[in-house]
Amino acid sequence: MSxxxxxxxxxxxxxxxxxxxxxxxxxxxxxxxxxxxxxQLAVTADTLNAGVHFPAESxxxxxxxxxxxxxxxxxxxxxxxxxWCTLSLSLPQxxxxxxxxxxxxxxxxxxxxxxxxxGGDTTRGPLSISITxxxxxxxxxxxxxxxxxxxxxxxxxxxxxxxxxxxxxxxQGQLDVRVAAADADCERLRQRLQRPMPRLPLGLALRxxxxxxxxxxxxxxxxxxxxxxxxxxxxxxxxxALPLSSAxxxxxxxxxxxxxxxxxxxxxxxxxxxxxxxxxxxxALSSTLALPLTRIGVIAGGRGVxxxxxxxxxxxxxxxxxxx
Amino acid sequence: MSxxxxxxxxxxxxxxxxxxxxxxxxxxxxxxxxxxxxxQLAVTADTLNAGVHFPAESxxxxxxxxxxxxxxxxxxxxxxxxxWCTLSLSLPQxxxxxxxxxxxxxxxxxxxxxxxxxGGDTTRGPLSISITxxxxxxxxxxxxxxxxxxxxxxxxxxxxxxxxxxxxxxxQGQLDVRVAAADADCERLRQRLQRPMPRLPLGLALRxxxxxxxxxxxxxxxxxxxxxxxxxxxxxxxxxALPLSSAxxxxxxxxxxxxxxxxxxxxxxxxxxxxxxxxxxxxALSSTLALPLTRIGVIAGGRGVxxxxxxxxxxxxxxxxxxx
Numbered sequence: 001m002s003x004x005x006x007x008x009x010x011x012x013x014x015x016x017x018x019x020x021x022x023x024x025x026x027x028x029x030x031x032x033x034x035x036x037x038x039x040q041l042a043v044t045a046d047t048l049n050a051g052v053h054f055p056a057e058s059x060x061x062x063x064x065x066x067x068x069x070x071x072x073x074x075x076x077x078x079x080x081x082x083x084w085c086t087l088s089l090s091l092p093q094x095x096x097x098x099x100x101x102x103x104x105x106x107x108x109x110x111x112x113x114x115x116x117x118x119g120g121d122t123t124r125g126p127l128s129i130s131i132t133x134x135x136x137x138x139x140x141x142x143x144x145x146x147x148x149x150x151x152x153x154x155x156x157x158x159x160x161x162x163x164x165x166x167x168x169x170x171x172q173g174q175l176d177v178r179v180a181a182a183d184a185d186c187e188r189l190r191q192r193l194q195r196p197m198p199r200l201p202l203g204l205a206l207r208x209x210x211x212x213x214x215x216x217x218x219x220x221x222x223x224x225x226x227x228x229x230x231x232x233x234x235x236x237x238x239x240x241a242l243p244l245s246s247a248x249x250x251x252x253x254x255x256x257x258x259x260x261x262x263x264x265x266x267x268x269x270x271x272x273x274x275x276x277x278x279x280x281x282x283x284a285l286s287s288t289l290a291l292p293l294t295r296i297g298v299i300a301g302g303r304g305v306x307x308x309x310x311x312x313x314x315x316x317x318x319x320x321x322x323x324x
Numbered sequence: 325m326s327x328x329x330x331x332x333x334x335x336x337x338x339x340x341x342x343x344x345x346x347x348x349x350x351x352x353x354x355x356x357x358x359x360x361x362x363x364q365l366a367v368t369a370d371t372l373n374a375g376v377h378f379p380a381e382s383x384x385x386x387x388x389x390x391x392x393x394x395x396x397x398x399x400x401x402x403x404x405x406x407x408w409c410t411l412s413l414s415l416p417q418x419x420x421x422x423x424x425x426x427x428x429x430x431x432x433x434x435x436x437x438x439x440x441x442x443g444g445d446t447t448r449g450p451l452s453i454s455i456t457x458x459x460x461x462x463x464x465x466x467x468x469x470x471x472x473x474x475x476x477x478x479x480x481x482x483x484x485x486x487x488x489x490x491x492x493x494x495x496q497g498q499l500d501v502r503v504a505a506a507d508a509d510c511e512r513l514r515q516r517l518q519r520p521m522p523r524l525p526l527g528l529a530l531r532x533x534x535x536x537x538x539x540x541x542x543x544x545x546x547x548x549x550x551x552x553x554x555x556x557x558x559x560x561x562x563x564x565a566l567p568l569s570s571a572x573x574x575x576x577x578x579x580x581x582x583x584x585x586x587x588x589x590x591x592x593x594x595x596x597x598x599x600x601x602x603x604x605x606x607x608a609l610s611s612t613l614a615l616p617l618t619r620i621g622v623i624a625g626g627r628g629v630x631x632x633x634x635x636x637x638x639x640x641x642x643x644x645x646x647x648x
Contacts (some may be wrong), residue, residue: 023364027554028469029538030459031366035359040347043442044354045456046412049449061512077353084370086356088412118367119456128449130412131457132369135354145352214353228352239372 004094008122011099012087015107016117021083031118033084035136042080042135042142046070050127053178054168054194061105062177062194065297068109069196070217071133073268073278074202077215079143080135082113086129087120094122096299113200143206143213143272148231152211152273152299155282157199157291159245162222164195164264165252177237185247196268203294205285206272213272219263224271224307234302237262239309268296273299328418332446335423336411339431345407355442357408359460365432366459366466370394374451379494382387384422385429386470386501386518392433393520394541395457397592401539403467404459411444412454418446429519433489437524446602452597466592467530467537467596472555476535476597476623479606481523481615483569488588489576490517509571520592526617529609530596537596543587548595549629558626561586565632567618585644586631597623 013026016315023032035041048067050056058066068085075082087106091098110117115133166189169175174186177194199215204229206213214223221237228235239258248257274282279295286293329572337350347356359365372391374380397404411430415422434441440458490513493499496512501518505511506539523539530537536555538547540554545561561584572581598606603619610617 005515023463023468024468030366030400030404030457032466033365034366034463035365036360041357041359042354042459043408043410045412045444045454047412047414047445047447047454052448074353078356080354084367086367086456088369088371088456090373092370121371122367123371123373123374125452126450128414130369130371132410132412132443133354134367134458139347139358141357142348142356144348193353286477286503304567319504 005122005143008094010097012103012117015103017111019116022118023085024118025118025315033118039136040139042078042137043070044074044133047128047130047134048075055101055310057178058194059178062099064102064104064106064110064188065195066131067131067281068106069198071131072109072113072115072198072200072292075133075135075213076198076200076211077143077270078137079141079203079207080136081204082133082135083116084118084303085115089122090125091122091129092127113198131182137167141207143210145212145227146230146274148212148227148233148273148299150299150301151234151276152272153239153276153279154224154235154237154271154297154299155267155293156220156271156296157202157265157293158269159197159243159248159292160191160216160267160269161257161261161264162192162248163196163266165189165248165257167266168252168260169254185250188247189251190242196266198233198268199270201289202291203271205289206262207283210272210274213270215219216267216271217265217270218263219297220271221262221305221307227271227273228303228305234300235297235304236300236304237297237307239307241294241296243292258310262310269319326569329446332418332423335420336427336441340425341435343440346440346442349442356527358639359441359631361459362463364404364463365555366399366461367456368398369454369456370398371452371454381502382518383502384425387530388430389424389427389433389519391453391455392430393522393592395455396433396437396439396522396524397520397539397541398413399457399459400522400524401467401537401594402459402461402566403465403527403531404461405528406439406457406459407587408442408454409457411441413446414449414452416448416451421519437522444520447560465531467527469551470554470586471610472536472551472557472597472623473582474557474625475600477603477619478494478548478559478561478595478597478621479616480567480593480595480620481526482566482591482593483616484540484591485581485585485588486513486516486569486572487520487590488579488584489513489572491582491590492584494510509574513572518589520590522592525613526594526615529613533602533605534596534598537594538597540591540593541589543589544628545631551595551597552629554628558605558624559629559633560624561621563631565618565620567616580636585635586632596635
């Protein structure tokens with residue numbers, strides 16, 4: 001079924017959750033929102049283009065999930081609580097079935113995270129999804145990139161590299177990103193690529209614990225590099241401390257797994273730094289959240305990022321659009 | 325010169341204005357903003373795709389201006405003061421010269437309106453610009469679409485139809501959208517299409533004066549239809565009351581001019597309703613702002629939009645993407 005612009009918008013609008021702080025939702029020139037008293041706003045925007053940020057053949061529900069997940073991950077990395085977002089959707093055709101499936105994935109994550117879609121638009125064009133997400137947090141409690149201190153431990157959540165591993169398997173024709181894989185390890189990797197889970201509870205819990213944080217979207221070394229440069233320090237990672245999953249190592253071998261963990265993007269884990277005195281608290285937090293938190297290095301004086309014990313250490317760190 | 329993603333972002337970031345309420349701008353996972361105490365937020369998102377929302381051959385500075393103008397127009401239509409925006413830019417190539425010219429146009433309007441770019445991203449893809457703009461306004465003072473009352477006058481700012489007139493001239497090969505036209509009338513129309521001026525001072529001044537408002541992006545009858553349906557009333561427009569500009573009539577004839585004014589989009593004038601007791605105040609406001617404000621009809625009981633004295637009245641009202 002082909003839909004016009006207003007039918008498309010209506011189809012999104014009726015799916016979104018209610019929030020008491022939405023004075024006026026979709027349907028006027030702009031949404032009206034009542035921010036919580038005394039809170040700051042965290043605002044982030046990410047665009048996903050078919051064939052660039054996800055395999056064009058991806059299931060629409062996975063596309064919807066991931067488009068929101070990349071934005072929520074940025075809010076998690078700031079320690080913010082998700083509140084509202086806008087959704088700008090460019091579609092080659094206006095297919096009701098496609099849109100409903102896309103909305104299934106997007107709203108599964110939106111409802112789980114408490115965020116409401118308050119505006120946006122639909123346009124005709126190559127498949128592209130732009131989301132701007134707004135979160136709230138108390139003043140002076142944000143997890144910034146510029147707070148790392150010499151002597152801090154460097155931590156990573158989860159098992160970095162799994163999304164990049166799935167991408168390699170897909171590029172090698174060994175994984176169908178559209179359907180569940182028969183092999184449990186491959187399916188685990190596929191889920192990490194297509195349905196990344198933004199680490200929102202971790203981000204909230206790290207307020208007051210971490211000195212600096214970033215989400216791993218461009219690759220661990222690249223994103224850690226952002227922390228180091230913004231903080232005016234150096235980051236030293238121990239390659240053998242990386243929490244490589246057995247699923248990733250079994251599927252691609254340890255060397256490739258390590259490369260995925262260091263340079264692959266799209267994991268949306270949190271990389272953060274904290275004082276050594278926080279180790280016990282962070283191990284306890286790991287248990288509470290049932291989420292691995294692993295010390296992988298230290299913040300030192302100087303500049304840049306160094307990975308010790310990594311044979312591929314001279315290669316470029318992370319993925320950049322437009323790099324020649 | 326070809327730039328990578330981070331160089332592109334840096335090139336935008338260094339152009340944006342400072343605001344005291346920006347705790348942390350571009351460069352972290354999200355921007356941190358301090359909303360004004362007691363204010364509500366108005367949030368809107370609009371995407372412009374090359375070839376759909378503007379002629380692909382448009383000058384990059386015009387594209388930058390218009391992408392922001394469409395969003396600021398939505399804030400104007402709510403009576404909000406612009407504060408912050410995000411910019412998501414998809415580019416086929418990363419050309420520094422193109423980006424600088426685009427930024428020239430975007431920041432000319434951003435600086436004039438007080439809005440700061442606080443985030444966004446750049447991706448490789450067909451030329452597309454998504455902006456989410458955030459404004460602020462006091463509680464209960466927003467100009468909503470659902471407040472029109474039976475007996476209200478219907479007003480329009482400026483000279484609707486000029487942008488649509490320019491589009492027709494371009495489609496007929498009679499106007500080059502890239503360069504100033506030799507003919508003053510044609511140049512006036514070209515400016516209205518390529519450099520629409522969001523009616524922000526009018527929107528602010530209409531707080532407490534207007535009962536309902538919308539900006540004219542889809543076409544006067546279509547956008548007035550949104551006011552009528554949201555308010556549960558009918559709108560009756562007098563075709564011969566339309567403030568057709570002589571530039572438009574001279575270029576295209578009165579019949580086409582009227583059609584452009586009623587059904588053409590992209591004008592970004594404000595259409596609003598107000599009690600008849602407000603006529604004197606609105607005429608005074610028109611003088612103050614040096615902006616024509618014209619009564620073009622009345623709000624009546626019933627439903628829908630009717631245009632009296634318009635031969636083309638049976639035709640579809642306004643432009644919709646995806647309409648079969």
